[in-house]
Amino acid sequence: MLDIRKLRLLRELAHRQTIAAVAEALNYTPSAVSQQLTALEREAGVPLLERGGRRVTLTPAAHTLVGHTESILAILEQATADLARGRAELTGTLRIGTFPTAIRTILAPALVDLSTAHPGLELMVTELDPVLAPGALRAETLDIALVQDYDYVPVDDDAALDAEPFLEEIVYLAEPAAFAEPGPRPTPLALSARHENPWIAGTPGTLCHTMTVRACQAAGFTPRIRHHADDFGAVLELVAAGAGVALVPELGARTPPATVALTPLDTRRRTRIAYRRGTADHPAIRAARTALRHSATAAREGWASAH
Template sequence: MLNLHRMRLLVELSRRGTIGRVADALSYSASTVSQQLGQLENEAGVPLLEQVGRRVRLTDAGELLVRHAEGILQQVERAQAALAATRSDIVGEVRIATFQTAAMALVPGVLEEMSVRHPDLTLYLTEVQPDSATSALQAGEFDLILGEQYPGGDQPTDTGVDRRMLFDDPMRIYVADRWKPNRDRRELADFADVPWILEPKGKPARDWAETACRAAGFEPRVRFESADLLVLARLAETGHGVTLLPDLVWDGYRPQAQFVSLATKPVRKVYTAVRTGAETRPVLVELRNILVSVSDRRTDTAV
């Protein structure tokens, strides 16, 4: 009999590439993961892994089992969702991963509404960088993620994830009067000579901003970096440079500088994601519906 938990470890290995990364993601030791995968091989009766240098890779049989395991795990999610639907109330625990601006602008309203509708439900919230949230969702660390996708990025096609767009979040230049004399700067290229304030290298927002600047004919001179968008905003409004920020930043934060809307009208897409098979779980359906309602209300009062 194939063990469900060990099959999940095999699926995680196929996604993450190394036993060490699987161990880190699931808070196990590497030796524990290796032992569990060895037991799965004994259960399967065929080699699932082969040694390649210091690493392991899936055999053809291992790849075959991963494909079946993904389907089995989705069926388990559907079974759990169906069982939850037989209850007359929504109780238990739900773990949510989100990014900074969504945590500030959307989550408080969601928590308030859920506490009124379902007082016996416990919500756990963690701020997670969006570029790592999906893998944490797939590993079962979270039940729902609020994610973001910057302009120009391909729509992710992550296996085993049900993703739904929530709203478009416009991106605009944010700049103090010091760098916008006589309001004569209107296009991205007009800020080629200004110091830039961006997220650190490797972040999707940074990749997009640099790509957009290069398309406008210049390489941005990045003077300041921070993953905290409120830090970017504060540095910009105190005149230390120019930045590109999504409008969601301004929910609960009063802007003190100027906006420049670009002709291309770039938007960051905000979405929800759950594991495939869990999308009919009543609490996740309710959370998604409330997120739509909260998002619609904030759109009506956007800056």
Template structure:
């Protein structure tokens, strides 16, 4: 029978890419990781790694082993969930990764609910962009992540992950108060900013790809002078009349907007926000409690927004 610990090291290598990254993540010496994988090759009786320049890659037989390892680990996730469900009190540690606007608006409320209902559950939160967080979730650095998906940018999720919708977050065209004519036509409002400076997320991100596509559909190439993943900085640049931007509703955390907003064209008006966990862990009591708290936080945020609009 193959050694599960060594199989996990092989799986880590597939997800992290290098022996050094595996060693750093697991607090091992690189030589120890290499030795363990050599012993696994001896157990299997086949070459599992082949050199590619200064790196290594998995052979076809190694990929087969990793696929089976994933199935075993998923089963162990279910076993862990079953054991936790048998206990009367929720304990242990839950590791969450969240992108900025959800971390600012939804996560604090959810943490308060978890603290009140499950005082012995230890929760760690890390601010991380969804693309990086998905890989870290697969590598077992996190137990749950919050992710986002912009219109027309739906990508297949990696195998072994389960997702659950959290909310549809409205998207707006945010423009300096002196820029553009007053119009109810979304495309006309967008075109009016063709010659205006823009702030967008960095190149290659789904948000940037979506924003560029939207501007090009309106017939212009945006003059992107500012690039950052910090949407609060996007908001600030618009407030200072320095740039136009596309901003999601969560930026305002239920507070009234301080800048001019215009509606976007149909089909482009919301981004999807959802949670992702590893397959087999979705019924773990800590995951269930966290998802419930996040849904309650969404309800609370919606009520605050409605109250502001009423006032």
């Protein structure tokens, strides 16, 4: 009988590519991961890994086994959800992952609703870049998370997760008001006009940083990024100070400084609610999904009435 814990390590290796990354994500030592994977190969009776220096690659048999592992884990999650539905009230811990602008605009009201409706549920929020959320969900350090993709930065589906559409936002070019030109401008024209300006972008490796670089490259130039900031409030203050121009999604651009002009582009950011396969009907996950949607609807209505 194959050991589900070892199978989970193999699944993570398929995603993270290195034994060191798997060990860090799941709180193992690298040697322990290697030993467990070697034991799994013995149990399977076929080679699962091809080793070359510090790198390992999965054999075709290992990829087949990973596919079965995803199905097995989803069935176990569904079993847990079925048992939870038999309880009289929601208890335990719900770990929620989100990005900074969603905390103050959407998540905070949702937490109030969840705490009021389910006082026995312990809520834990982690702020992280959306690019890290799928791995945290697979590693079970999160139970539900807001994940994103942008035009120019598509994100591959993860077989371990289910995700549902949640929010779509306009992306704006934020620039000092003195720079702004009247009238709508298509994305390439608006961006190419700023090819000589310094740019402000997120930390390298974040989704926002990648989006800025690729959007500018699609407009025909590579941005000269001078400043890095992950909080869009800080980004807008830097723009107001004349430090550069930036791309800012709608949630981060609700209250710009008076000296900042926002030009809507044809670029979009899409947010989805993600959770592990098999957990959609878990009472805690279902309650969180409902609360998030109610909060997003209320926020949208508030923004519409304010303009």
